[in-house]
Amino acid sequence: MGASGKSTEDRSARILRVAREIIRESGGFELSMRELAARGQVSLRTPYELFGSKVGIIRALLKEEQAIFQTRLWPIGDTDVFDFFFATLTVGVAFYAENQPFYRALFRATHAYSGGSETEPGRENPERFEAAMRRAYRAGMLDDDIDTRVLSETLMDIFAANVRTWASSTYDISYVEPRIGFGWAVILAGVAAEPHAMRLRDRAKRYQDQLLDFQAPAREVLSGSDA
Amino acid sequence: MGASGKSTEDRSARILRVAREIIRESGGFELSMRELAARGQVSLRTPYELFGSKVGIIRALLKEEQAIFQTRLWPIGDTDVFDFFFATLTVGVAFYAENQPFYRALFRATHAYSGGSETEPGRENPERFEAAMRRAYRAGMLDDDIDTRVLSETLMDIFAANVRTWASSTYDISYVEPRIGFGWAVILAGVAAEPHAMRLRDRAKRYQDQLLDFQAPAREVLSGSDA
DNA sequence: GTTCGGATGATAACTCGTTACCAACCCTGG
DNA sequence: CCAGGGTTGGTAACGAGTTATCATCCGAAC
Secondary structure, three states: OHHHOOOHHHHHHHHHHHHHHHHHHHOOOOOOHHHHHHHOOOOOHHHHHHHOOHHHHHHHHHHHHHHHHHHHHOOOOOOOHHHHHHHHHHHHHHHHHHOHHHHHHHHHHOOOOOOOHHHOOOOOOHHHHHHHHHHHHHOOOEOOOOOHHHHHHHHHHHHHHHHHHHHOOOOOHHHHHHHHHHHHHHHHHHHEOHHHHHHHHHHHHHHHHHHHHHHHHHHHHHOOOOO | OHHHOOOHHHHHHHHHHHHHHHHHHHOOOOOOHHHHHHHOOOOOHHHHHHHOOHHHHHHHHHHHHHHHHHHHHOOOOOOOHHHHHHHHHHHHHHHHHHOHHHHHHHHHHOOOOOOOHHHOOOOOOHHHHHHHHHHHHHOOOEOOOOOHHHHHHHHHHHHHHHHHHHHOOOOOHHHHHHHHHHHHHHHHHHHEOHHHHHHHHHHHHHHHHHHHHHHHHHHHHHOOOOO
16 A cells, blocks of 8 residues: 555554654653554554554663663763763763653553563663672772672662652652762762762762752742741 | 442442452452442442542552551651661561552552652651651761751652562562662761761661572572673 | 465454443432 | 432443454465
8 A cells, every 4th residue: 555565674663753753742641552553554453563562662762762872871981980970870861851751651651560670760781880880899999898789779779760750750850860969979978988988978969959959949939937 | 229328438438448359359450440330339430539530549548558557657766866767667668568469559550640749659758757867967967968858858769769669579579678778778878977877887788688698599590600 | 376374454342541421319408 | 398409320432552353465385
């Protein structure tokens, strides 16, 4: 039938392109499979054949984005390991901010059990993160008794919790980086050797000041009865 | 019509009781509104009249449970503030473990936008938590520059992230308490004054040992190529 | 060239949460 | 006692994701 008689790759690519359009148009609030099929000039069954489910489609979109994310992460120098973490944070939050519609759609489409750890924000590529942590450990920058894996998991927990809350649009994107940064800095300060611990505490205070600047105006508007 | 001609309280209680049964029977995996109405001998519209939505029903169930939770939290002495936090953690995780079906059902029924902060685990009663944090601050146990509110939020982020992951059944309940405890202890160690900081670091190591004990057998089974 | 199998289109169907509609009911005010 | 208004039952409907069904069509094997 004319335009629809193409190969599998064409149909996959077309479905992903149309899904991208619909998600962007709706801000991530809706992605109807019927609309997707209609605008993609395919049958309703075809997206399920190719991607399994609606979550599969969104995951495929995220996978494409994450390739871009990796290229953006590469140029970050890791001479100072702790600085590397926070530079990663800045790039990561910016990346998620750009893809807010996709993450909204992902969390919205993800029933509690259909999504494994791949749908958890920040868990796309934990290897490099843990590798940096191990390097800091070997360089004597961390407490000898600490396990780098457990520590990395804790940092990623904070990241995931905040990105998830933000994607549910409970609070503004501006809060995300300082909130995560504060948690990361305080945690690392708790296990870092001394010249680094003080720098991390300073960094935590800077993030905290950012957060308090956000909250201060709102409090004035509401009421000043919070002595 | 016989058994269904009762008062509003009877119908509310009956709906909640039947909902409780269905959720328990399915382990939290399903709660069909049609089945609820049928088994509750009530029209499909009535649960919506009384509770607004499916999430409203699950929230009502959780609210009943939280009354029990509070009675369990009261006897905890708070002579040592940091010990109070971790005692709260133990009681809280046990509480969530008992209510796993409800949290599964809650997360499953909650679209990303229908649930506010009340559906976030650990956010039911943040007042007492923050009050304890302020007490620690006034007692000089915390860094002078720290904001107790920001710090409390970070601790609750870790709590929420782990409970959410657990309720999605990605990992076992045994991991939850040590994972949260490790994060909390390291964070507090990062901002606590010195006699307390060391104790908190010890506590963090104890939690970490628990986690490593869990992981060690699994690694042996898989492969030992992780030098 | 024919035939067979897998993929696709088109459509209907199923379950879900939620809402709408209308008749029947109960409770209250007069 | 009766009228009215709010509440409930019963059912249908809407839109969602997902699956099933059947005809069709494309490509490869014989």
